[in-house]
Amino acid sequence: VKTNEHLLKDATEIMVTLKDRRSFRARRIGSDDATDLAILKIPPVSIQPLPLGNSDRLEVGDFVVAIGNPFGLGQTVTLGIVSAVERSSISGNRLGELIQTDASINPGNSGGPLINLAGEVIGINTALIGPTGGNVGIGFAVPSNRARAALKKVVGGR
Numbered sequence: 001v002k003t004n005e006h007l008l009k010d011a012t013e014i015m016v017t018l019k020d021r022r023s024f025r026a027r028r029i030g031s032d033d034a035t036d037l038a039i040l041k042i043p044p045v046s047i048q049p050l051p052l053g054n055s056d057r058l059e060v061g062d063f064v065v066a067i068g069n070p071f072g073l074g075q076t077v078t079l080g081i082v083s084a085v086e087r088s089s090i091s092g093n094r095l096g097e098l099i100q101t102d103a104s105i106n107p108g109n110s111g112g113p114l115i116n117l118a119g120e121v122i123g124i125n126t127a128l129i130g131p132t133g134g135n136v137g138i139g140f141a142v143p144s145n146r147a148r149a150a151l152k153k154v155v156g157g158r
Contacts, residue, residue: 001040002147003111004126005031006107008038016042019075030154035094035142036126037150050113053120055143056097058082063117064101066125066139078104080137087140097121098140105139114141123147 001016008014014026024042027130031038062082072077080103087100101114114123123141130136144149 001026001042001153002077002124003038003040004124005033005036005038006126007111011145014040016040018045018047030152032150034096035146035150037124037142037147037154039151039154040097040115050108050115050119050121052148053116053118053122055122055145057086058099058122060084064099064103064122065115065117066101066103066105066109066112066126067115068105068112070104070106070108072108076109080104080139083138085154087141095126095140096146097143098126099143101139101141102137103139104150105141109139120148121146 002072015023017023026040026042029039029041060082064080064082066078068076080101083102084100086097088097105125109125112125113121114125116122122144124147125141127140129138
C-alpha cells in the first residue's frame with residue numbers, strides 16, 4: 001500500500017481500511033522523505049490494484065480524479081483538471097516537482113490516489129494550499145513516476 005510518510009509520523013499503530021470497509025493492521029516497510037511516500041504491508045487480500053500510469057504524459061487541462069477520506073467522511077471522489085505540472089517551491093521545495101490540480105484535496109485526502117480518466121494512478125495526493133487549511137482549488141500530488149522510483153528504492157530487491 002502506498003501512502004504519505006507525513007501521515008505516519010508518531011503513529012504507534014497503522015490501520016488500512018479498504019473501500020469495502022475491511023480494516024487491516026499494517027506494517028511500515030519503508031519510506032522516502034524526498035517524496036513524502038511510505039510503503040505499507042497488509043495481509044494478502046483479493047483486490048484489483050490500480051495500475052500506475054506515466055505521469056510524464058500529463059498535460060495541463062487533463063481531467064483527473066482525487067480519492068481520499070477528507071475530514072474523516074469516508075471515501076470521497078472529486079473531479080478536476082491538472083492545473084500545472086512540475087510545480088516546485090511547495091512545502092519549502094522539500095517535495096520537489098509536483099502535479100497541481102483543482103480536484104478537491106482536503107485534509108484526509110493525503111495518501112490517496114490521483115487518477116486519470118483511463119483509471120491509472122498518476123499521482124499520490126500529498127499537499128494543499130489554503131488560507132484556512134481547506135480546499136481552495138490548489139492541491140498537489142507526487143507524480144506516479146517519482147512514486148514508482150521511490151517504491152523501487154524503498155523495497156529494493158524484496
